[in-house]
Amino acid sequence: xxxxxxxxxxxxxxxxxxxxxxxxxxxxxxxxxxxxxxxxxxxxxxxxxxxxxxxxxxxxxxxxxxxxxxxxxxxxxxxxxxxxxxxxxxxxxxxxxxxxxxxxxxxxxxxxxxxxxxxxxxxxxxxxxxxxxxxxxxxxxxxxxx
Numbered sequence: 001x002x003x004x005x006x007x008x009x010x011x012x013x014x015x016x017x018x019x020x021x022x023x024x025x026x027x028x029x030x031x032x033x034x035x036x037x038x039x040x041x042x043x044x045x046x047x048x049x050x051x052x053x054x055x056x057x058x059x060x061x062x063x064x065x066x067x068x069x070x071x072x073x074x075x076x077x078x079x080x081x082x083x084x085x086x087x088x089x090x091x092x093x094x095x096x097x098x099x100x101x102x103x104x105x106x107x108x109x110x111x112x113x114x115x116x117x118x119x120x121x122x123x124x125x126x127x128x129x130x131x132x133x134x135x136x137x138x139x140x141x142x143x144x145x146x
Contacts, residue, residue: 001013001045001046001063002041002042002043002044003041003042003043003047003054003063003065004016004039004040004042004043005035005039005040005043006019006035006039006040007035008035008036010046010055010056010057010063011039011056011057012056012058012059012061012063013042014059015056015057015058015059016039016041018058019039019058020038023037025038026038045064045065045066046062046063046064046065046066047063047065048065048066049066049067049068049071050065050067050068051067051071051074052067052071053065053067053071053075053083053089062083062085062086062089067090072090072093075090075093076093076094
């Protein structure tokens, strides 16, 4: 999937086009167009290899980017929840070989995203606590969370 860079964030093609429609196009004479002024792209593979799965900065669409080894470790982390679309896209990763007793229950996150619980919380955990964790992560996503 193609991605565009604008104002230090990645965007899907549809959102980049919508942004372009609200801006004055750069002149043809401009040798260098700054991504702070105009969506730059397209960049294939969701913007390229990254330490985290990349999502559109506007609509949150998964951009289907390849992962670094750190990114592979991140998406396999069994603490909390993993979006099902990551599991479906990164099929080469051994999600089913995680250690411990996994819940594997499908959930819906605070933004309506489909999630799969991969929690290892000993013998018990509550999905309410997982959803609370995800909501807190979402609210703090502007800080340093992916």
